[in-house]
Amino acid sequence: MAQxxxxxxxxxxxxxxxAERRAASLxxxxxxxxxxxxxxxxxxxxxxxxxxxxxxxxxxxxxxxxECPTDIGSAAASLNEHSVVxxxxxxxxxxxxxxxxxxxxxxxxxxKIQSGIEKLRERANALIIxxxxxxxxxxxxxxxxxxxxxxxxxxxxxxxADEAYLVENGVPRLMKGxxx
Amino acid sequence: xHFVTGGAYNGKSKWVKNFYGLTEDHCWKSAYDQTKIPxxxxxxxxxxxxxxxxxxxxxxxxxxxxxxECRAIWQSLLGIWRxxxxxxxxxxxxxIGTDITKGIVPMEKEERDWRDLTGWAYQDLAxxxxxxxxxxxxxxxxxK
Numbered sequence: 001m002a003q004x005x006x007x008x009x010x011x012x013x014x015x016x017x018x019a020e021r022r023a024a025s026l027x028x029x030x031x032x033x034x035x036x037x038x039x040x041x042x043x044x045x046x047x048x049x050x051x052x053x054x055x056x057x058x059x060x061x062x063x064x065x066x067e068c069p070t071d072i073g074s075a076a077a078s079l080n081e082h083s084v085v086x087x088x089x090x091x092x093x094x095x096x097x098x099x100x101x102x103x104x105x106x107x108x109x110x111x112k113i114q115s116g117i118e119k120l121r122e123r124a125n126a127l128i129i130x131x132x133x134x135x136x137x138x139x140x141x142x143x144x145x146x147x148x149x150x151x152x153x154x155x156x157x158x159x160x161a162d163e164a165y166l167v168e169n170g171v172p173r174l175m176k177g178x179x180x
Numbered sequence: 181x182h183f184v185t186g187g188a189y190n191g192k193s194k195w196v197k198n199f200y201g202l203t204e205d206h207c208w209k210s211a212y213d214q215t216k217i218p219x220x221x222x223x224x225x226x227x228x229x230x231x232x233x234x235x236x237x238x239x240x241x242x243x244x245x246x247x248x249e250c251r252a253i254w255q256s257l258l259g260i261w262r263x264x265x266x267x268x269x270x271x272x273x274x275x276i277g278t279d280i281t282k283g284i285v286p287m288e289k290e291e292r293d294w295r296d297l298t299g300w301a302y303q304d305l306a307x308x309x310x311x312x313x314x315x316x317x318x319x320x321x322x323x324k
Contacts, residue, residue: 134187137283138235138294151189151317158317166316175319 002085002121005128006157006176009167016052016088018165018172019130023086024061025180026126030082032061033124035068035075037093052088069096073116079123087120090131090157094150110149114156129157133166181262182274183305186315192276193232195315200228200274211236217257221264227271231261234277234305235298242293254301258308275309277302 005022009015023032040046053065066075072093079085087093090113097109120127131154139147158164163177184192196202207225209218211233217240218224218231241250265271281299286292306312312324 134189135283136187136279136281138280138291139188148189151187151191154317155189155191155194158319164317164319175316 002124003126004121004157004161004163005126006131006154006161006164007128007167007172008131008133008154008165010133013167014170014172015130015132015165015167017055017170018167019086019088019128020055022180023084023126023128026084026128027061028082028125030062030080030084031064033075033079033083033085034063034065035072035085035087035120036065037068037072037087037089037096039069039092039096069093070100071116072113073119076119076123079120081123081125083124084126084128085120085124086128086130087117088130090129090153091150094146094153098146098149108149110153113153117157129161131157181258181265181305181309181311182272183302183309183312184274184276184315184320185279185302185312188278188280190315191318192278192315193230195313195318195320196230196274196276199320200230200272202228202230206230208232211240217241219257219260221260224264227268228274229261229264229271230274230276232276234275234301235280235294238297238301239294242290242297247293247297250297251300251304254297255304258304262308275305277305 007015007019007022036049038049040049066078068075070093072087093113094109097112117127117129134147134151134154158176161176163179164175165172166175167173184196186192207229209215209231217237238250238254241253245253261273265273277298281295306324309324311322313320313322
């Protein structure tokens with residue numbers, strides 16, 4: 001079973017950067033697999049993704065990007081016992097799974113994402129999961145179900161994780177495990 | 181008195197159940213079950229009483245009264261609960277409150293009042309509590 005590392009934080013907190021560094025430090029041989037859950041819906045999103053790609057390319061580490069907007073478990077087939085996998089990020093994955101293009105709302109996607117994570121862990125050497133912090137505001141009824149499933153997913157990932165970090169202002173705080 | 185806080189859906193209630201080993205019948209009053217704010221401590225039983233979702237009870241108070249009055253009511257409630265607790269050494273009142281105070285200040289006065297009161301109420305609670313924990317996805321950080 002692959003080592004599991006959970007990294008969360010706010011928007012632009014430096015969590016992806018830290019996750020990429022952590023992934024590179026775990027690499028012994030072979031490629032780093034980047035499972036990108038984001039689907040560019042407008043120019044700003046495209047620019048955001050380009051910036052992330054540029055940041056990764058600039059570090060002289062062999063990254064292989066796999067576009068994975070839904071069904072992350074399907075990426076397991078291309079992994080082996082040397083693979084270090086970075087999944088970015090749970091919030092986007094959950095929205096993609098919940099709000100399918102045909103407009104139907106998927107009721108319980110939490111199970112599907114959990115089993116996808118398990119499939120990745122069965123094949124890989126290490127799995128790093130990035131996510132975004134939940135809100136600290138009262139929830140409106142429209143986002144209640146999304147927030148509940150995200151919160152429950154985060155709780156499950158943290159309980160399974162060997163290491164968990166909360167990144168704020170670029171500074172990772174170790175919440176669980178022994179750290180680096 | 182033990183104050184347990186953190187964001188929504190971070191596993192606060194689950195943590196409290198584990199921490200106190202609450203497996204059998206116990207006194208658990210939750211605002212999420214539409215229970216009214218527990219004024220009558222004669223209905224409390226057992227050593228550990230859990231009051232869950234206080235942010236919802238606080239919101240209810242703001243509908244009836246002005247902010248200053250709400251805070252005075254809250255402080256007297258804390259007094260009532262602490263008195264019940266102090267009657268027996270084994271007793272603990274655990275208060276679970278979701279942190280709703282870190283968003284954009286809303287335009288609507290009612291929404292602002294709710295956040296204001298909740299922030300003050302949590303300060304008052306933390307000041308008198310023997311222990312305060314923040315829960316982050318099932319992990320606790322003890323603040324006091």
